[in-house]
Every structure is written in structure tokens, then in C-alpha cells.
Amino acid sequence: MKKNNKIIKILSPGRTCLFGDHQDYLGLPVIACAINKYISLNAFENSFSVFKIQLPDIGEERLIDIYDDFKHLEKRDYFASSLKVLKRYGCIPDRGFDITITGDLPINAGLSSSSALIIAWIRFLLEAFGSTYETTVELIARMAYEAEVLEHKEPGGIMDQYTISMGNVLFINTSERASFEIIQKNMDGLIVGESGIKKETINTLGNRKDNALKAIEYVKLKNPEFEIKSAILEEYKDYEKDIPFELRPYFFAALKNHSITLKAFNEFKKEKPNLRYLGTLMNEHHLVLKDILKITVPLIDQMVSKAIQAGAYGVKIVGSGGGGSIVAVAPLEKEQKVIEAINNAGGKAAYKVNVDMGARLMD
DSSP: OOTTOSEEEEEEEEEEEEEOTTTGGGTOOEEEEEEEEEEEEEEEEOSSSEEEEEETTTTEEEEEETTOOOSSOOTTOHHHHHHHHHHHTTOOOOSOEEEEEEESSOTTSSSOHHHHHHHHHHHHHHHHHOOSSOOOHHHHHHHHHIIIIITTTOOOOSHHHHHHHHOSEEEEEOSSSOEEEEEESOOTTEEEEEOOSOOOHHHHHHHHHHHHHHHHHHHHHHOTTOOGGGOOGGGHHHHHTTSOGGGHHHHHHHHHHHHHHHHHHHHHTSSSOOHHHHHHHHHHHHHIIIIISOOOOHHHHHHHHHHHHTTOSEEEEOTTOSSSEEEEEOOGGGHHHHHHHHHHTTOSEEEEOOBOOOSEEEO
């Protein structure tokens, strides 16, 4: 569809994190995949200088003057922050649109509904008005990260924006010079379970991030050449003495989760990854999130336990924690039993998901 068309349709998926939760804000790698739950944006050109945005799923409406400079941003106003960012990239709105945004991607479930919304909004703006930069999936991800995290000074990393924009199963090196690799285009046996408990992103992320960064700084004071991205788990004892007791768990968790993620990465690079082995790694990762970083809640613990009892190879909490969702990998013949077990444990919903190709323009 060309830029002068009057109707623009964007489909933007959610994502689930398979390995590397609470790692990207440390510049460590993550493995995540886009999933086939979506935010859908339909835009029709109007004869006014406004964006009239309808959000029927949550009963809200928004009017935005296309000439607003957004000198003051309201908390988590991602429509405004995206427009502010895109203007820096030479994307300048010159006409209005009536926009309807709907979807089946649950909100506050740890599946990145906010990032999916931002990606859809940015893709629409670029399709409608262009930019002075070449539009690529990487650039869209970067714009979304700036709009969601940097403009609002939030503690998150780049995982959500890159995964949703690029799709597939993605290994993301989240260090200062971000890089990525599509390591699989499909993955069997994926199940998402929603707890129904609203996740607590900002405080949970911020607290764990601050403590991990403090621990790393203590290590650097005694070891100026230290780099967390090149540290290995076996070196923990060498650095433990340099870290205050209360911060040691956060440093250990960083090294342990990094080790698990790299093992998973090596398995994913195989032509046919061993799902049972990946499930074992997923269980190890979850125990770090549960017992060391302590980001789970009793209902999540129950959902995880019941899913494993029902035959899942591996299960873990997803995202920042304090609620949200879990992801499981299960053999084909056990998928329905795992779904039923999660629901019977008190989960709000459980369902099979497939890996998605990423945010895209629709015909």
C-alpha cells in the first residue's frame, strides 16, 4: 500500500520472553519471540488537522492536534511521545486521520501490549507521512524504544520493541550497540497462561535494575576492567567478596540468567532444537526469577507448578513480574492438558500461541 492511499492498516503482535528476563537493562542478551496475539490499527484520512483515535476495547477516545509540539508529556502518553520522537526523524504529519485501534492482545498481562501499540502507531505514522530516514524494522524498533523508554525515563530495555518489530524467535544483544539474530522462525509447543493479576512493571523493574547495577558498580570499584557481558557464572565466587551482602543475589542472578540464556541460544541455533532441553533451561531460569529476584506471586507459582505436573517440559514467568503471564513449552500430546491445568490452577486464561512474523502493513 502506498503512502498516498487513504486507508492504512497495521497489525502488531505481542511478544513473550523465553530467556533473559531482567537482563536487557543490564546490556545482556535475551531470547524472545513475537506471538500471534495482536493490536490492529485502521486509519482513514479525514479532512481535519487532527488524529481522532478510538480505543473501543477500553472505552476511550483521543484527539491529537497534528501540530502539537508536546513540550510537556503526560505520564505514559505514548501517542504523544512517539510523535515527538518521529518528528526528530523527519516524520512530519500534514493531515489528519480517523483511527481505530482494537485487538486480542491482553493488557497488563506481560505480553507487551504497550509496545505493540507503539509499534503499530509508529508504523502507521511512517506509512502516512514518511521520514528522512530509510524505514527498516530496526529503525522502527529504535524509534519505539525512544518513545516508550527514553522519553518517559522508564527502566525497561529494548527487548519488547525489537521483538515485536522484527518478529520470529530473536536473540537480541542488548548492549550499547544493539544487535540481533533471528534464530528460529517457528517453535512448537508454546503456551501462554494469563494470571489475571496486573503486572507491576515500573517499581519491579526499577528496584531490581537499581540493585543489580549497584552490585556491578561495587565489583568495578575493585576490578576496573570488569564487564558484566563477558563475566561467567563460574567467576561469581571471585567477585562475591566485593559486593555488600544484600546486593549479592542480584549479581548472582545476572550471571546465572546470562549463562542460561547463552545455553538456550546455542540450542536454538540447531536445525531442530531439543524442546525438552530448552524446557529444562526454562525451569532453571524461572527458579532464579522466583527464588532470587522474587518477582512471582502465589498464583503464578501455582500455575507454573500445575503446568509442569501436567507434562510441560518447562514453564516460567514472563516479563517484569508481580503478576502478568507465564509461558510454557510442552510436547504436542500434552498441550491440552497443560492448558487445562493452568486454567484449573486459577489462571485467567491459557492458550496455545504460534511464533509471529512481526509488525506489518496489511492489504
